Amino acid sequence: MQKDVPLATPSKDVAYRAADPALRQQVLGYRGFRFEDPKPQRRIVAPDGTVRVVLGFRGTLKVTDAVHPARSMGATSLVSGVRATGMVSEHSGPLHGVTIMMTPLGAHRLLNIPMSHLADRHLDLADLLDPSLTRQVRRLAHQGRGWEFLFSMLDEVLTALILRNPQPAPEVGEALRELLRSAGRTSVQQLAAQNRCSSRQLERGFLEQVGLPPKSLAQIMRLQEALRLKYSGLTWADTAAAAGYHDQSHLVRSFKALVGCTPSHFNRARSETDWDGPLDPLPVRIS
DSSP, X not given: OOOOEEEEETTEEEEEEEOOGGGTTTEEEEEEEEEOOOSOEEEEEOOOSOEEEEEEEESOEEEEESSOTTOEEEESSEEEOOOSSOEEEEEXXXXXXXXXXXXXXXXXXXXXXXXXXXXXXXXXGGGTSOTHHHHHHHHHHHTTOOHHHXXXXXXXXXXXXXXXXXXXXXXXXXXXXXXXXXXXXSOHHHHHHHTTSOHHHHHHHHHHXXXXXXXXXHHHHHHHHHHHHHHTTOOHHXXXXXXXXXXXXXXXXXXXHHHSSOHHHHHHHHHTOOOOOTTSOOOGGGO
């Protein structure tokens, strides 16, 4: 059994766990969080091709588009769809809940709606999912059962909810996996040819079951590859070349278009706080 990974201080309690192996194609894992620090907290997150479902128990989480700051909303429980741009999460005072990190295809099966309705948007969870799920998880959280108990319960509930809906179109799943494998370097035409369908058919399938067209997902995957290479110790110039950008200037322009700031500003903003926000990617060590 996967164990949760606790990170606790007097004002912060964060735990992670990968989803049950049978769910991995739909659910990546869980983050439990409890923050008590009264100081305002702010965290910028780059787009990464995942869907986040926040089951909130206490407090309000504000989410703002990093490129288009007029697009903002606050809620206790919310769904953040696949994004073509980064986002900023903020809160003040106590915040307590669980974030479910999902693949787009898993979220499509769970919510059973066109994922284009969620793309680049944050919606109140009550508008999309039976609120009894949040009430049930909140009740267990207040009983002090612990993160591992909550994560195991979510494994069971999500398995039942997801399996009741149809599986995604095979060409969409295969194309999405190829984009992940190639870090966004496979063209739409190549993806269509590999899956014996037209480019238009593939794009329609992506909008329905992922939320963004394959070209946008490719840009996100290349951005994530650049961040991975940079964190491995490469210079930005070497990172740009290794990730498939024309040069460092091309990387910087693309980064600003997707995240709303330069790579150096992003790294500085991330390093200024050790707060691991509810919308942050899951740690690599639990995958």
